[in-house]
Amino acid sequence: MAEDRYAQLHAAFRWQVPDDFNIAEACCGRWARATPKATAIHFDSESGCRAQYSYAQLQRAANRLSNALLNQGVRRGHRVAIVLPQRFETAVAHIAIQQIGAVAMPLSMLFGAEALAYRLQDSGAVLAIAACDVLPALREAKADCPSLRRTLVVGDCDVAGDELPWMAALQAEEARFKPVATRAGDPAILIYTSGTTGNPKGALIPQRALVGNLTGFVASQNWFGFDPFNPAQPSDAVFWSPADWAWTGGLMDALLPTLYFGRPIVAWQGRFSAAKAFELMAVHGVTHAFLFPTALKAMMKAEPRPQRHGLKLRALMSAGEAVGDAVFSWCRDALCVPVNEMFGQTEMNYVVGNCQRLWPAKPGSMGRAYPGHRVAVIDDEGRECAPGETGEVAVHARDRHGVPDPVFFLGYWNNEAATKAKFTGDPGDSWCRTGDLARSDSDGTLWYEGRADDVFKSAGYRIGPGEIENCLLKHPAVANAAVVPKPDAERGALVKAYVVLAPGHAGDAALVDALQAHVKARLAPYEYPKEIEFIDALPMTTTGKVQRRVLRLREQARASGGAVA
Missing domain, CATH: 3.40.50.980 (Rossmann fold)
Structure with missing residues (x-):
């Protein structure tokens, strides 16, 4: 197990943001002068076209x-x-x-x-x-x-x-x-x-937000090929992620930080598949990656022996949704690379997560605040919650030393009201709310409870969909699952699961009974899905997140007798 250097890192860390800074110079200009022949982009495409650019x-x-x-x-x-x-x-x-x-x-x-x-x-x-x-x-x-x-x-x-x-x-x-x-x-x-x-x-x-992303990036990538105690040692990292470069996950978690460190990134122009993911990582010698939970689930189902591909992977980050212990165990035991979960938002990205190299992770947790970021769970009034209490994850505009955190956005474009609403007070010196619910341990480890609008109550019990979905995923017949509330006059809501079947399985009454028994045997009695609907594919965002809101609205429309999209 890794030695826990978390407290040491936080106490020693100080932001060093220059007054003048430009992403183009930091990510390309200086490398074009210092190492002009070094590879910046490995391009690969569905059409079979491959190229390399310095x-x-x-x-x-x-x-x-x-x-x-x-x-x-x-x-x-x-x-x-x-x-x-x-x-x-x-x-x-x-x-x-x-x-x-x-x-x-x-x-x-x-x-x-x-x-x-x-x-x-x-x-x-x-x-x-x-x-x-x-x-x-x-x-x-x-x-x-x-x-x-x-x-x-x-x-x-x-x-x-x-x-x-x-x-x-x-x-x-x-x-x-x-x-x-x-x-x-x-x-x-x-x-x-x-x-x-x-x-x-x-x-x-x-x-400056790129600078604010860097502590989280290197920590989640187990220091990205560098020696944290000998920074002069060069990195040999090769990075890849299927995350779309049009989004924060692809741009700020993959493309720009990789170029900032003068390393090559693989650009894949094509659709994601588990087989292609293993091929790309093998062909290009990928050492570091960001793979969102949906991708990891597909890879886990497709390949029980991933090491047969001759992978060189040394660090893996995942974000977007909770990984869950089923995927966590597969990454650790089959892929032989324990996954570092990360949490952030476009507005303040890369603020919480794990780093297996420098502090031990608790499987299933979101991790702890990365160096330079002050993160807490707060209540509706903006007060910090006690350990074990569920509240909203928030990031303070200033770090633990009182220095402005460079990771923050400047505000919403032409929407001052929305910018102010994001903070509990002065945007320059207060908590910024994420809309995500969690609870914390005494050491600051955060445990995700779902989006504020994804968590619901059933017969007085607070239901977070992530735990139930992870349990369903452990059944061999389940390729993916999403849990939402179904309106119910008696209980307020019933737990309903939408399930995507793994190949070779039929969605019949016998399987419904089996899946319900599977959850009953593993979680609290009130958490098993009272209703299961089989679906060809879950509604997803372009960044690979399940859109539970679409399914929740579908259930509300059905309950009210309205049209269902």
Whole structure:
């Protein structure tokens, strides 16, 4: 078991955020000068195309794009949309946008026209960099986005009107560019969060937030190939995650921190599958990874002997939902890499988690606050809860030494009311609420209880879906599961489970009885699902999180006799 160095790390840690800081220089510029031939991107795709790009190539392409953006009228502070999958050009776009002091706005390739239109219009984006696949939706959305003047199109497809081919735009420009100087607090990235109600909110992320992410990143990756007690030792890490680079999980937990440390990241342009995950990790010698629980569940079901693939994996982080002890045990015993769970939000990312190398993890826990972050469980009035009491996870704007935490967002785009509502008081010196429920141990270890709107009561008992879902997952017939309340006049709500079957199993009455008995035998009597419905696939977000809200609303509609989506 790892020696517990947690208290030592926290006591010694101090933030060192320079007044001037720019993501492009930190993630590319300095490496292009110091180690120009070092690999930045390993590209792989479903079509079979593979390529390797150095930091020098990344810098030259970014310089050309920065010049092209300026020639298209993009200026400091302008928002530029990036609608691209994992590929070299996506990294180029982020570096180029930061070099001119503009604001990158990553958007998912899965967004339809309406979702694109809202974000483009709300942000006032002046230019979009988009893949051919998303052009039809983008063209439809553009009618409602008067600020959007030009689209740079990545890929081989016909362009029209104000669209400009990527290659033509870059080839017309010089490969030299002098980046602007930015302050650490200047805006860098605008990411829209879905939330549970109302329209998405744009979280404006400053340059310094990348620095704020780093303690969590290296800790969750068991120090990412570095020796924590000999920092001069070089790292040999190779990183991969299927997390979409359009979201915080892919951008701030994978792409940017990997480049910050001058290491290569694998860009996979294609659909996720368990077989492909093992292949990618083997072919590219992946040593460090971020795999969300949904991916790990699929890999666990598909491969009982993952080490036969000749993996070099040394550290693994997971986030988005609770991993659960079934997956935790598989990672430890079969994959031979204990998983480090992590928790964060777009607004303040990478704040809680585990680090198997430097402190022992408690299986199933969220972990403890990473160095530099002050995290607590608070009640409705903003008071810290006693150990064992359930409350809302909150992050203080200042660390334990009273220094501002650089991980925080600047605020919601054009939504001051929502920004203030996120905090218990002054945004610069108070608790920031996450909307996630947990309880803490005496040593600060957090145990996830679910989203505030996912936890429900049944006959007076407080039900958190995670524990029941994890129990169901241990049954060989279950590939995935989601638990929601079903309205009930007598109990207020019944526990209902939506279950996705593993291949070779039939969803019949006998299996319902078996699954109910399986849960009854392992959890409290009030936790077993009184009703089970088999479903082909659970509704998921583009970042791999189960949308229990969709299923909960379905049950409410059924109970009221309304239409069911």
